[in-house]
Amino acid sequence: MKIIGLTGGSGTGKGTAAAFLRERGAGWVDADAVYRGLCAQNRVMLHALEAAFPGVLDEAGALDRPALAKIVFSDLEKLKTLNEITFPYIRAASLTEIEAQKSAPFVLYDAPTLFETGADAFCAKTVGVLAGRETRIARVMARDGLSPENARARVLAQPDDAFYRARCDYILENNGEPAALRAACGALFEKLIKGD
Secondary structure, eight states: OOEEEEEOOTTSOHHHHHHHHHHTTOEEEEHHHHHHHHHHHOHHHHHHHHHHSTTOBOTTSOBOHHHHHHHHTTOHHHHHHHHHHHHHHHHHHHHHHHHTTTTSSOEEEEOTTTTTTTGGGGOSEEEEEEOOHHHHHHHHHHHHOOOHHHHHHHHHTSOOHHHHHHHOSEEEEOSSOHHHHHHHHHHHHHHHHHTO
């Protein structure tokens, strides 16, 4: 099973890049979707989050994700704590989903914190999706309905482009038209199939 790590900050267009690669036959596991599923079902993880961040569970015991995001995206140490708590659960559930797609030529593991959580260790190659800061902020505002201040705080809490350029085997630039990204993804798919 060949696993390709796909990473980049909020608003870079990882999901769009993944969709273009999936059109060609790549498998895909979205770490954020895995996390959302765990937030709905894994009581042990939720209790660990409540212990670390009191008040993030509502009266029904459900995770208030916007409240948690507000806490962790304004404090890098708290973001690190969040990752330390959640990643073991996310990793185990993700690997189960990846294994279920063994017929694909490779499976994309779409994870914004791929390197920070050590998930790159089980990836054959890594791909970073990058976009300019203001482009990312605008996309995050449109996608998540955030204020400019909250969108900027989220983007600034994440690694800069140099972080990904230094660590990723491949870089996809996503500042322009979707057609340009689609073409770049097509070329990348061929390289990944050949093992270049």
